[in-house]
Amino acid sequence: MNPERGKGESGMSNPVFERIQAEINENPVVLFMKGTAMFPQCGFSARVVQILTHMGVKFKAVNVLEDPSLREGIKQFTNWPTIPQLYVKGEFVGGCDIVTEMFQSGELGQLFAEKGVEHRPVTA
Numbered sequence: 001m002n003p004e005r006g007k008g009e010s011g012m013s014n015p016v017f018e019r020i021q022a023e024i025n026e027n028p029v030v031l032f033m034k035g036t037a038m039f040p041q042c043g044f045s046a047r048v049v050q051i052l053t054h055m056g057v058k059f060k061a062v063n064v065l066e067d068p069s070l071r072e073g074i075k076q077f078t079n080w081p082t083i084p085q086l087y088v089k090g091e092f093v094g095g096c097d098i099v100t101e102m103f104q105s106g107e108l109g110q111l112f113a114e115k116g117v118e119h120r121p122v123t124a
């Protein structure tokens, strides 16, 4: 983890970053989302779940609505203003718009293949 990541103006690191870093270290594909994979509570999160499910990708869903510090923390950690946020092998991929575009262009399948993430070869 970049030691400067998540240090605010005070120079203090945010304790929730450790949890976020652990999630993305321990799981090849992590979706920070609103609600659960079974019951998404936002259309943008639901769309990414739908794409990953369609592609047969196993992923860890982290519900940011369970913890306000996680909801704010993930935005600071990634330096990205919104949720959902998809991480693959420790790298931020994007939110709903980016994931949708990458799925439609075939880039998402390519990324999973390059990173060795099991998936079904489906097209948009």
Ligand SMILES: N[C@@H](CCC(=O)N[C@@H](CS)C(=O)NCC(=O)O)C(=O)O
Pocket: 034, 042, 044, 071, 081, 082, 083, 084, 094, 095, 096, 097, 098
């Ligand atoms: N254009 C965004 C759409 C996601 C979005 O706008 N999320 C909003 C509403 S769910 C959000 O996270 N707002 C900040 C918050 O709710 O904490 C994307 O591509 O992911």
